[in-house]
Structures are given as structure tokens and as C-alpha cells.
Amino acid sequence: MKLDEKGGLQDSSQTFAYKTRRNSPANPIIVLHTDLILSAFTEADMLRLCKGLHYVLWMQDKMLLQEELADRISQLLLVFSNEEEKVLFIQSTFKSLAKEWNHIDRWRMDKFLMMMRRVLRVLFKHLSSLKWKKSIRDPYWSAFCRTTMSPDRSFPDGLKFHFASLILDELDNAGGMNKKQVTACLKPFADLLAVRSISDYMFDSIIEEIFATILHQKSEEVVSRMESDGAGEESPPGIQFDYVAIGQMLFDVGKKPETISKRRKKLYELVKKFDIAAKDGDPYRFEVPVPEIILLVLLKLKTTPKYGDPPVVL
Template identity: 40%
Template sequence: MDEEMEVAEIRFAENLCSCSPKIRRRALNRLHDFIKNQTQKREFTPESFNRLCRGLHYAMWMQDKMLLQEELSDEYGSLVNLYNTHEEAIEYMRSMMYTLSKHWLNIDKWRMDKFLQMMRRLFRAFFVYLKNKNWDEELVESSILFMRQTLITGEESGIHESLKMHFATLYIEELDYAGDLSKKQVITFIKPFVELMKRTCSDSLMKSVYTEIFHTILEGYAAELEKKEGNKKVEGDLKGDGAPIEFDYAAIIELLKEAVTSETMNSKKKKKLQPLIAQFEEVARGENPFKDIMEPDRKDPLSNEMISKAVDKLHSLESKMKKDKKKFKAVKRTIKKART
């Protein structure tokens, strides 16, 4: 490796994590130019990425202003577009995840949110980058391999499990933000999570995948169904770059049924997946998967007598609370007198 370039990289990384806000800002302003110049001279090595990402991590650590944290997260995400090869883009993402995981347990509760936001914005930018490459099959395949090796796995991968759980939280939303995926391509992105559930993983990671991936899909369908029926206005939709993604529910059912019949999945997981499959089958028939929860049972309506008893009980409770309050005040006065 060119010694002169190595020294330049080390100096730049040191400036990124400098205690001086002016030096950090100057380094961040030169960030895009620095990476462009370096990639023109040669490919980034794993050591180069480690130095760069460590500097970026500490620059975020030092930033306390919320708006600037958001800008910084977006700036880090935009770097994925500067590398000459897709392999370099993936290695940048991999190194950012390893750096975040390495320092994860040292991040205090006041700084945690900005690093979770950083992770989300990194993958938002990465998915938009793939969208701009027209979701090229070869690039998607290598990207999914990277995610399976690091974040979509129950095995030790050098990434803290809580970051894997956060990745499940952002996955569907950020794919939807990028958009312009065919139903077949969406299944390609969902399949790794089904494979994860078939293999060994902790209960907490299993629950996260179950809730954040598959329940999110069901909730999205239920919200759209209510919107069409005019029952509810859907709010908080994240406006993305492309057309929202759509799901092949029959294909999802097939994947889940295949997982349930797999010999590698234990009986506890299989039992948990059965109701999920039933809900997706309801969706495939055009029904609301949460109708039993959302619609109260009206077969046995409340009688006037039952309502009257409930009202009397409420009045009785209110009366008792008032008496208890008076007793408490009396005891408080007695204690006060005793002290004086």
C-alpha cells in the first residue's frame, strides 16, 4: 500500500474525530472530494475503510445538534454513491456496521437515537442506490449476501443482536421508500428472513422478525383496506423516491409453509408461524387480517340491567375513593401535629 496515501488517510480520519468543531467541520466539508480522489488513485482496502468509518463514527459521536445529526446521517449515506465498484460500496456499508457494533455497548442512552438514525439513513441511501442501478439482479444478490452475513443471521457475525433487531425494524419501510420493485423482487428481499427463522436464532430476534417484517406487511395491507373502505385516513406514510412496493401474498404463504415443514425449524417456532400463515391467507382472500381484534363481538349486547349495575359499581368506587382521601388527609394532619 502506498505509504503516502496511508498517511493522508490516517490524518483525514484523525481530523474527522478531532475535539475541535472547526477541524471536524473542515474535514466533513472535504469528505466527498477526499473519497473521490482516493478512489481515482486506487481501490479502498479494508484498512482504509476501517480508518474512514472510525473517523465518521466519532464525528457523529461529537455532534450534539439534532438537525446536524440528521444532515450528517444523510451525508454518510450519500458516500455509497462515490465508490467506483459495487464491491467497494458494500465494503463501506459492512465497515460502518462493524464499527457501529464494535462501539455499541459504549454508546449511552442520550446518543443511541442518533446512531440508530444513522443506521436507518445508511440503508435508505443503500436501497436507493440499488434502485438507481435498476435493482440489477447481480448487485441485489451480492447485497443480500452481505446482509445475510452480517444482519440477517442468528449466528455470530460481529454485529450486536440489538442492531440486527433494529435492521428488521427499518427494512420494509426503507425498501418501500426506495420503491420501484416488482413483486418477485420483493420476495427476493423477504426470503432471507424466512431462512433466518428456519435456522437457529434467539427468541428476541425471532420475535423481531415476526413483528417487524411480517406483521408490518399485514398492518400495511389492513391500513390500505380501511382507507379504501373509507373508514380511516392513513397517516404518517413515508414518501419515497419510487412507486411503493407491493407484495405477492401467495408467494409469502408458500415461503412460510415451506419453513413450517422444514426439519431445521423447531416446534415452538412452527407453532408461532401457524397463526401468521392464517392471517396471510385472509389477506390473499381480500380480508382484513385483524378483523377479529378490531371488531367487537356484538352477539351478546349489553342489557339495560347490566349497564345500570356497572354505573352503580362506578358510583360506589367513586364514593369509596372520596372516603379514603378524607381518611388520608386526617392521618396526614395527625402526623403533622405529632411532629410539632
């Protein structure tokens, strides 16, 4: 990779792709580190850079080198000198991936999904080291709202689904969040549920991968505690949720006039489950239905029989 007279990038995607033909993932990354220190990046520069990185990974077929390369690409986030360029790198990475998404064959898909996870992991660790400060966190979430949390149907649903499936795991892995911060990070997903233009697939994916997952985790905690009679070891520290706040957030989305009626019903069912979770109950507890005849018999048995009354016949 070379710099032009203005300090910009020259043909970054072609340069990276050429260098990877030597099957050494380190070479283009080492050169890139030098250029990142020397260059100020525009959005166009960053998109070219991320397109080049995309094809670096595309052309690497050896599994171990794919993992090393995904790690190196994700670590590039930390090379940029300011948060504005870091945000631009994240946004451009997802835009580049979205542009090429429909051209990725099934043999190559896994390595790009892995890269996406590694990028989020490095980003969230970075934000955790900064105590998830709102002024720093919000620009990244705004970038997500333009890409992986966007209602734009031109941005692939499959990519959005994978992002939704990763975010709770990687937030938990990064740690350092309080309940209020967790709720703030989940709010864009809740807001997306009110958008009429999103597909049913995307709506159901957000419900299952985000909100139902939170409830299932609570259910497992309650069941585990009941099985140990409350005397077991405390659950390991992890991401904590404000069930009241999340339930209220979903209720507010459900009552919006633009929310589709059949989706509103699903949202209100979730709200009821979050209310149970907020009371430290099992949101997925199954009550065995009692046949009506048994209920009638029990009701009769509760009544004190008088002398001469006929016996209860089942």
C-alpha cells in the same frame, strides 16, 4: 487525512475525530471526498474509515449538525467509483456500529439510529435508480446477511431489530420494486427464522417488524375499502407484496426440521393469515364468538315446526 506512500489511509479515525473538534461537520467530509477519489480501499482501510466516521458523529452534540453530518456520511456511498467499494462501505459501516453498539449511551443512541436510516435510504435510492438489478442488489444483501441479518449472536440483537424496523419503510420510500423483487429481499429474514441459535427476541422482532407489519397494512386496506363501500379513492402507490409467495416462503421455513416447534406454530399461524390476505380478505378480522345456546336456538328455528310441536323455549 493524509495518504501514505501506497495511497492508503493514515490513521483515519484519529484524523476525523480531531477535525470534528472544530464543530464543523463539513471539513472532514470535504477532505474525505478527495481521498476517496485518490484511494483504492481494502477492507481494513474501510473499517478504519468507518470507525473514524463513527467518532465524528459521536463527538457532534448539536442536533442540527448531527442531522447534517448523518446526511453527509450517508452520501459518501455515492462517492465510491464501483459497486464493490460501495458494498464494502455498507458492510463496514454496520460492523463498526456493531463493535461500538454496547458503548453507545442513551443520550447518543438516537443520532446513530438516524444515521443508520439515512445510510439505508441513500443505498435503496441508489439501487432503485438501477432498477433493483439482481446482480447489483445481491452483494448488498449478502453484506446484510453478514451483519444486520446474521444469525451470529455476537452481532447485537438491538442493531438487528432496528434494521428490521427500518427496511420496509425505506424500501417503500425508494420505490421501483416489483412483487418478485420484494419477496427476494425478504427471503433472508424468513430463512433466519429457521435458525435455532437466534434469540426469541430476534425471532419475534422479525415476525412483528416484517411479516406482521405486511399483514396489518393489508388489514387496514381491506377495512378502509369496506368502510367506503369500495367507492373510495384508490390507495396510493407503494410497496406491493405477493402474499401467496410470502406465505409459501414462511411455510417452507416452518416445515424445516431445524425449526423449533414453538416457533413453527407461530409460522403456520402467519401462513394462514397470508392465505387470507392472498384472497383479498382481512387477515386480522375478528369473528365474535357465538354462544352455544344461541346456535342451538337458531338451528331449531331453521326447522319448520309441525302442528302440535311445542314452542321453542329460550
